[in-house]
Amino acid sequence: MLSLVVFLPVVVAVVLLAVPRVSDPVVRWTWIGTSATEVALLVGMWVAYSPGSPGSPGTSGFAYEENQRWIPSVRAGYHVGVDGLSLPLVALTAVLFLACAIYSLRQTERVRGFATLFLFLETVCLGVFVALDLLLFFVFFDLSIVGMYFVIAGWGHRGAARAALKFFLYTFLGSLVLLLGFIGLYLASSPHTFDIVELVRQDPAAGKGAVAGLILLALVLGLAIKTPTVPVHTWLPPAHVEAPAAGSAILAGVLLKMGTYGFVRIVLPVLPGTWRDYAPVIVIVGVLSVLYGALVALAQRDFKRMIAYTSVNHMGYIVLAVGAAALVGQSDAQARQLAITGAVTQMVSHGLITGALFLLAGVLYQRGGTYDMGSYGGLARQLPVFAGITGLAAFASLGLPGFSGFIAEFQIFTGSLRGAPVATAIALLGVLITAALFLRAYQRLFLGPPSRQVVGDLTVTETAAIGPLMLLAVAIGLFPRFLLDVIEPAAGAL
Amino acid sequence: MITSLLLVLPELLLTGGAVFGLLLGSFLPRRRQWAVRALAALVCAAALAATVAGWHRTSTAFEGAYSVDVPLGATRVVVLVSVLLVLCLAGTDIHGHRRESEFVVLVLLGALGAVLLSGANDLLLLVAAYLLASVPLYALTAFGKDAPGTEAALKYYLLGALLGVTMLFGALLLFGTGGATAYPALREGLPGAPGAAVAVGVIALFAGLLFKAGAVPAHFWVPDVTEGARPPVAALVTTIPKIGAVVALYRIGTAVLAPTTLAWPLLVAIIAAATMTLGNLAAFFQDNVRRLLAYSTIGQVGYVLMAVAAATGSGLALPSLLLYLGAYAVTNLGAFAVVCAFPAARTLGDYTGLRRRHPWLALSLVIVLLGLVGTPPTAVFAGKLTVFTAALDAGFGWLVVLAVANTVASVFYYLRWIVPALRSGPWAGERPGRWAAAGALTAAPATILIGVLAGPVLTVLDGGPLPG
Numbered sequence: 001m002l003s004l005v006v007f008l009p010v011v012v013a014v015v016l017l018a019v020p021r022v023s024d025p026v027v028r029w030t031w032i033g034t035s036a037t038e039v040a041l042l043v044g045m046w047v048a049y050s051p052g053s054p055g056s057p058g059t060s061g062f063a064y065e066e067n068q069r070w071i072p073s074v075r076a077g078y079h080v081g082v083d084g085l086s087l088p089l090v091a092l093t094a095v096l097f098l099a100c101a102i103y104s105l106r107q108t109e110r111v112r113g114f115a116t117l118f119l120f121l122e123t124v125c126l127g128v129f130v131a132l133d134l135l136l137f138f139v140f141f142d143l144s145i146v147g148m149y150f151v152i153a154g155w156g157h158r159g160a161a162r163a164a165l166k167f168f169l170y171t172f173l174g175s176l177v178l179l180l181g182f183i184g185l186y187l188a189s190s191p192h193t194f195d196i197v198e199l200v201r202q203d204p205a206a207g208k209g210a211v212a213g214l215i216l217l218a219l220v221l222g223l224a225i226k227t228p229t230v231p232v233h234t235w236l237p238p239a240h241v242e243a244p245a246a247g248s249a250i251l252a253g254v255l256l257k258m259g260t261y262g263f264v265r266i267v268l269p270v271l272p273g274t275w276r277d278y279a280p281v282i283v284i285v286g287v288l289s290v291l292y293g294a295l296v297a298l299a300q301r302d303f304k305r306m307i308a309y310t311s312v313n314h315m316g317y318i319v320l321a322v323g324a325a326a327l328v329g330q331s332d333a334q335a336r337q338l339a340i341t342g343a344v345t346q347m348v349s350h351g352l353i354t355g356a357l358f359l360l361a362g363v364l365y366q367r368g369g370t371y372d373m374g375s376y377g378g379l380a381r382q383l384p385v386f387a388g389i390t391g392l393a394a395f396a397s398l399g400l401p402g403f404s405g406f407i408a409e410f411q412i413f414t415g416s417l418r419g420a421p422v423a424t425a426i427a428l429l430g431v432l433i434t435a436a437l438f439l440r441a442y443q444r445l446f447l448g449p450p451s452r453q454v455v456g457d458l459t460v461t462e463t464a465a466i467g468p469l470m471l472l473a474v475a476i477g478l479f480p481r482f483l484l485d486v487i488e489p490a491a492g493a494l
Numbered sequence: 495m496i497t498s499l500l501l502v503l504p505e506l507l508l509t510g511g512a513v514f515g516l517l518l519g520s521f522l523p524r525r526r527q528w529a530v531r532a533l534a535a536l537v538c539a540a541a542l543a544a545t546v547a548g549w550h551r552t553s554t555a556f557e558g559a560y561s562v563d564v565p566l567g568a569t570r571v572v573v574l575v576s577v578l579l580v581l582c583l584a585g586t587d588i589h590g591h592r593r594e595s596e597f598v599v600l601v602l603l604g605a606l607g608a609v610l611l612s613g614a615n616d617l618l619l620l621v622a623a624y625l626l627a628s629v630p631l632y633a634l635t636a637f638g639k640d641a642p643g644t645e646a647a648l649k650y651y652l653l654g655a656l657l658g659v660t661m662l663f664g665a666l667l668l669f670g671t672g673g674a675t676a677y678p679a680l681r682e683g684l685p686g687a688p689g690a691a692v693a694v695g696v697i698a699l700f701a702g703l704l705f706k707a708g709a710v711p712a713h714f715w716v717p718d719v720t721e722g723a724r725p726p727v728a729a730l731v732t733t734i735p736k737i738g739a740v741v742a743l744y745r746i747g748t749a750v751l752a753p754t755t756l757a758w759p760l761l762v763a764i765i766a767a768a769t770m771t772l773g774n775l776a777a778f779f780q781d782n783v784r785r786l787l788a789y790s791t792i793g794q795v796g797y798v799l800m801a802v803a804a805a806t807g808s809g810l811a812l813p814s815l816l817l818y819l820g821a822y823a824v825t826n827l828g829a830f831a832v833v834c835a836f837p838a839a840r841t842l843g844d845y846t847g848l849r850r851r852h853p854w855l856a857l858s859l860v861i862v863l864l865g866l867v868g869t870p871p872t873a874v875f876a877g878k879l880t881v882f883t884a885a886l887d888a889g890f891g892w893l894v895v896l897a898v899a900n901t902v903a904s905v906f907y908y909l910r911w912i913v914p915a916l917r918s919g920p921w922a923g924e925r926p927g928r929w930a931a932a933g934a935l936t937a938a939p940a941t942i943l944i945g946v947l948a949g950p951v952l953t954v955l956d957g958g959p960l961p962g
Contacts, residue, residue: 071876071949073813073956074883135879139870146869154916165909173902180898183883 002064002080005041005090006126009034009097013119016112024111028104031115035098038122042094049087049486057083060197061493062132074186076135076194080127084490085264085344088483089129089257092351095472096253097122100246103359103465107246114155118246121147125254129261134182134194137266141226142175144255151247152239163238170235171226178222178262184215185270200269212274219267220282227259227315229289240308241371245362248304252311253355257347260318264340268322269494275326280420282323287423289316294433298440304361304371306441307354310397313430314350318343320420320427321412325494327419333492339415340491341484342408348483349404349473353396356469359462360390364445367456373441378450385458387446389466394438396473399431404476407484498555501548501562504541504570505609511537512602519595527594531581534598538574538581545570549954558676559616561745564957568816569612569741572823576734577605579827579937583834584726585929597637601730604630608738611706615749617665617675617699620742624661624702627735628654635723635731646722650715654705657712661702667695677749684754693756699746700761706739708732709795710769717776720788725837726930728784729830732791737819740798744815747805763803763885763893770796770900777907781841786907787829790866793904794822797878800885800893807888813955814880820951821865821873821944828862828937834930836923846914847921855931856915858938863908865941868901873941876948 012034016027049063050056057063062081070078082090100118107114124147127140145168153164186192188211189204205212225232240248268275275282293312300306321343328335363386365371380387396403409431416424458466476483499506515530522529545567552563580601588594607627614620632654636647669675671691672683684692705712720728743762751758773792780786801815832855839845849856865872878901886894944951 069949071952073810073949073952074880076949139875142870146864150916153913161913165906168909169902169905172905173898176898176901179879179882180886180894183879183886183894186883187887 001045002082002130003066005038005045006080006123006130008038008123009119009126010123013116016116016119022112024108027112027115028107031119032098032101032105034119035094035101035122038094039098042091045082046087046091046486049082061490062197063087065132070133071135074135074194075192077133078136079132079195079197080130080136081132082130084486084488085494086129086261087486088344088348089261089351090126092257092348093122093125093129093254095469096249096351096355097125099355099359099465099469100249102461103249103362104246105461106459109155114151117147117151117154118250121151121250125250125258128258132196134185134196134199134266137196137262138175138179138182141178141258142172144258145171145175148247148251148255151250152243155244155247156242158242159238160242163242167235167239174222174225174232176222177218177225181215181218181222184211184218188212188215196266196270203270203272205271205274212271213278216267216271216274216278219262219271223259223262223267224285225259226262227256227319228312229285229316229319230292230312233289233293233312236312237305237308240311240358241302241304245359245365248358248361249355252308252358253351256311256315257351260315260322260343260347263319263322264343264494268326272326279323279326283320283327283420283423286316286318286320286323287427289313289319290427290430291316291433294430294437298433298437301374302371303364303373303441303445304358306373306437307357307361310434310437311350311354313434314346314354314397316430317409317412317427318346320423321346321416324416324419324424328415332418335415335418336494337415337488337492338411339419340494341487342411342413342415344487344491345404345476345480345483346408346412349408349476352469352473352476353393353403353405356389356393356466356473357397359466359469360386360393363458363462368452368454373444376445376451376454377448378446379454380446382450382454383457385463389458389463389470391442391446392470394442396470396477398435398438402474402477404473404480407477407480501551501553501555502560503544503548504574505606507537507541507544508602508606508609512599512606515595515599515602519599522595524592524594525590527591528589530595530598534602535578535581537602538578542571542574545574554615558678559619560610560613561615562613564955565741565745565812565816566609566613568820568955569737570609572737572820573605573608573734576730576737576823576827577601579824579831579933580726580730580734582933582936583729583827583831583930586927587724587726587834587837593637597634600630600634604634604730605734608734611703611735611738612741612745614742615677615745617668617680621658621662621665623738624658624706627706627738628658631731631735634727635719637727638724642722643724646715646719650719653712653715657702657705660698664695664698664701667691668699671695677745680750681753684750689755692754696751696756696758697761700743703739703743704765706735707743707795707799708736708792709765709799710772710792713769713772713792716792717785717788720791721782721784725784725830725834728788729827729834732788732830733823733826736791736795736798737823740795740802740815740819743799744802744805744812747802752806759803759806759888762799763890766796766799766803767893767896768796769793769799770897774900774904774907777904780907781843783833783840783842783845783911786842786911787826787833790904790907791826793900794826794866796900797881797897798822800890800897801881803890803893804881804884804888807890808884810880810884810887813952814877814884816955817948817952818874818877818881821877821941824937824944825862825865825872825874825941828858828934828941829866831930831934831937832859832862835926835934837927839923842911842914844923845911846917847919848915848923850918851921851923852926855926855934858934859915860912861938862934862941863912867905867908871942871945873944873948876945876952880952
């Protein structure tokens with residue numbers, strides 16, 4: 001079942017490539033149909049994922065588990081499964097890819113290539129979140145870079161070639177450093193294995209001293225580049241600015257989550273002791289990302305670049321939470337669970353809201369030909385629907401109650417306060433700055449006298465793509481239980 | 495004697511194919527010379543079958559001078575498959591050529607030399623195999639009878655002759671100090687011999703093998719030969735002899751040098767580090783596709799040598815080495831297949847518009863180039879993963895870190911080729927050669943297949959049962 005969900009998009013992609021001379025509308029609707037099927041399958045899986053039903057988590061804590069031998073010489077297997085940490089992200093991935101498919105209905109440039117790349121990326125992203133084997137995780141992790149490179153380089157704006165190259169080299173370095181860490185874990189375990197569940201049971205780094213520190217360094221560096229955190233975030237702004245709107249949405253909404261997901265899925269459970277030893281450093285990195293991301297975003301004139309930097313800020317909260325969770329330790333299980341639940345909720349929330357914001361940025365660029373906020377003004381009168389939804393997304397992103405961001409950040413702060421009170425207090429400043437920058441951006445774009453004539457409010461397809469993302473963000477903000485009930489047990493077991 | 499002959503049946507088939515092909519070629523009219531090529535392909539297929547049938551026979555032939563075991567078996571398979579691919583790539587180039595049968599015979603003899611290199615269990619046989627693996631390739635390099643080919647052949651020959659003599663000198667020194675030329679006897683004799691003399695002997699012996707492998711400091715011929723020779727020959731020269739030479743290095747290291755106090759793993763590790771770094775850095779700003787590929791092959795040999803350095807320190811070294819060699823051969827030949835398909839496209843810019851005109855060849859090119867980077871799930875990824883693991887296991891952490899840095903750097907120049915190939919624009923090139931295109935379209939999926947099936951392949955290379 002899970003394998004079907006993961007590999008369906010890439011199979012459709014191969015078919016699309018293999019069939020000669022398919023017309024663009026057929027490609028578009030096949031793409032949307034496949035993505036919609038994925039969402040439907042995941043809704044089914046989500047409903048069935050509860051104790052007592054067919055999709056209930058097994059004794060290992062994972063539902064829909066599949067475990068096949070793959071490379072027995074190094075004890076790596078095709079081991080997949082979902083639990084409360086991964087299921088929300090898998091669902092988020094499917095939803096965002098559907099949104100991008102609908103948004104790209106108006107795409108006219110090399111539609112077949114674009115659709116197949118996105119279908120390929122969907123498989124890869126789903127694969128990362130369901131993988132329970134380090135090698136399998138790495139395979140998908142690495143392929144996501146390759147896929148996104150071609151999206152940026154092939155369909156990006158004018159400076160795309162450079163930005164794509166920087167993105168590829170930078171994140172590829174991160175993925176290889178991560179691989180080094182994986183190999184280190186493999187060699188440290190006894191018997192050697194790449195299986196995450198098995199590694200969690202073994203706690204391979206216990207009593208290994210400096211070696212454990214080096215493994216942690218490799219893992220954290222590799223994941224931090226992907227997340228990205230300060231100071232290894234510099235690939236992100238150019239990649240976002242030059243990428244096409246749908247590419248940005250996936251990059252921010254899904255690909256960035258791979259880094260933070262790696263922290264909760266791999267680093268935290270496999271290296272608990274070492275992680276605790278170095279948690280203060282992680283917390284500091286998290287707080288720095290929060291503040292630096294917010295401050296730099298405040299200084300931006302470019303709307304898309306600003307959203308890119310708020311991603312650094314939002315990812316910083318997650319890093320802070322996973323660091324603080326280790327500092328609380330086992331003494332206060334409730335705070336720990338709260339912090340991790342907040343981290344996972346933040347991943348989902350950020351994926352929805354920032355995905356929507358990047359698609360909206362795409363609309364802005366398409367109407368006005370620039371991302372420069374200074375050259376707009378008074379758009380609220382000219383494009384009322386666009387202004388409304390963008391306002392909604394901006395408020396959601398700054399963490400207003402009633403939106404998913406509030407639920408996430410509230411849990412992160414409450415959970416982290418016990419473990420890292422000073423850091424949490426400083427990080428709260430980040431929320432303030434984010435509020436300021438979003439309000440300022442909103443004023444510049446939508447209020448005041450119109451500085452130029454911009455026509456074309458949100459079309460039906462654009463609304464159909466972006467609207468559901470905002471609806472979900474509001475739904476999580478108002479009725480968070482359906483999400484938290486899934487996340488909490490897994491976060492507590494960590 | 496008869497059992498020995500049976501053990502080396504694949505080698506005999508290659509020899510017989512070469513001799514019979516030469517005879518056949520001298521009788522056939524020029525338009526029917528393809529029969530010689532068909533014969534060679536048939537011989538390779540038969541030799542492959544013989545290898546697989548005798549996979550589990552571990553023995554020595556000819557009074558211990560020749561080892562028949564898994565490393566030899568794997569080399570045979572890789573070399574034979576490479577020969578088949580090279581014959582396929584050369585299809586358009588040599589079909590109806592005046593010296594078509596000579597080409598085929600030289601390819602068979604060169605391949606035989608590479609296989610013998612990997613199986614040699616005696617210094618004398620090793621030196622003989624070196625010559626057999628070299629001389630046919632000198633002739634092949636100059637096969638086009640044009641100025642660049644002749645110049646390249648001369649360079650290749652001079653360096654080969656120099657390092658061949660050096661190698662002979664090394665063998666002589668080891669014979670003098672160790673009292674034997676057979677590996678098992680040397681293993682007994684060398685630990686008691688004067689260290690300095692043994693060290694000089696080993697370095698001199700390695701020189702010849704490093705030349706065949708195209709590793710630093712004996713790599714100077716690689717770019718010139720790759721650029722000067724006909725593309726199928728370049729594909730052959732950068733693939734087949736390397737395989738035999740690296741396995742020979744591994745064999746000497748484990749069978750002869752293991753009990754000595756010589757720090758040969760460190761020596762190999764340093765050579766590996768220099769090779770991968772130099773190869774990758776030199777490839778950076780190459781505009782000529784063949785020179786770029788030449789330096790890329792140098793870089794790849796650096797990664798392979800990591801497994802040799804780990805030979806005595808990790809149980810994974812041998813299977814990882816053989817897996818990497820196979821992965822490298824198929825992927826590298828895939829990249830050369832695209833070059834062979836468009837022999838007139840010399841610079842990276844000449845590939846502009848390939849995607850629009852020949853989408854499948856463009857896709858193959860992207861797959862093999864990303865494969866050379868080591869992107870999962872291609873074969874080279876599985877190779878790199880296991881080689882890195884083996885090297886880390888053997889305590890060469892610094893080497894692995896360097897290899898990672900090199901891998902990231904290599905992305906840059908492979909992308910320099912991928913970008914124009916995918917760019918929209920008018921395609922200025924000619925129609926692709928049918929045979930070479932077929933080779934590319936075979937090699938690209940094969941690299942993915944080997945990568946996905948790395949599990950069973952590694953089991954077999956580890957001496958495990960054959961699947962099925």
